[in-house]
Amino acid sequence: MPRAKLIVRIPESLWIHEVSTAHPDVTFRVTSVLPGPDVAIGVIELSASNPVPILAAIEDRDDVRDLELLWTHDETALLQVETSDPSLLAPMQRAGVPIETPFEVEDGVVTWELTTSSDRLSALGSSLDEHDVGYRIKYVHDVDAGRAEQLLTDRQLEVFLTALDSGYYEVPREATLTDVASTLDVSKSTCSDVLHRAEGTIAHWFAEEHVAPASRDR
Structure with a gap:
């Protein structure tokens, strides 16, 4: 049963790529996610001295349907974001690989840790290739x-x-x-x-x- 860590380059067309590359020092920690065929909803935690510009940038994106600020404390904010473009998660769904949370996004890159079968891990790689999503495998451990x-x-x-x-x-x-x-x-x-x-x-x-x-x- 392989356990793998993948470093995935987020397509430039997605909101999270634009916002995270505009704020490369901020870590977007996705604590939960609900993917669908034409929508994805995620709860995201971020820490920034002034989160207002980040929230404005997210809300300004055409592929963001809804943004809710769930709570904020000191420099930490918890958001719920609904996007109309769930294409980043589509390869995971097609390969039948469960999405483990939390995972982090930094400067246009998402890090996923996965535990699945060898066949499904291989299918995920093929699906990422088909979607022209760049990635590298940090490690694969057979556990x-x-x-x-x-x-x-x-x-x-x-x-x-x-x-x-x-x-x-x-x-x-x-x-x-x-x-x-x-x-x-x-x-x-x-x-x-x-x-x-x-x-x-x-x-x-x-x-x-x-x-x-x-x-x-x-």
Whole structure:
């Protein structure tokens, strides 16, 4: 069961491309989305010192049917946007790949994390190609979820996957232990302890399953 991260370039014709590229330092965090054949409704969280110009830019777009400001606090605003052009989500629907939220849009690029079958992931790639949507695959991990759940506690699995997805295991590292702890809203020492236990469990399982006894005895 593959788990993948895709970096997708949003078509320039869509409102979110224009608005996000006009405000490249703002992260648009889509917390929920309801796609349809000719409409899509999304709840979006953004942080900006002055969100008014961003709201005006969204409302000014012809492909935005409706914009509601749900709430605002300090520099954070929560919006509900209804668009008449759901083409960005169409490849996901056609491939039968569930849309995982939250996902983020920054400077004309959306990052999707997906868990689906190999066939559906391949179909998604083909569908993106057919729609001429540029993308790159950040990673694909073949994860046996059932086995992982047996190996690790729920907390260990959460911490390990957060570290994995954040780039903690990339070379060079894209995230520090402090970054992972901050994402999970726990102390660095707690994060380190849970992650160390998870890594130890996975290492022992790998050695038992994939390393010959003679090699382990050296």
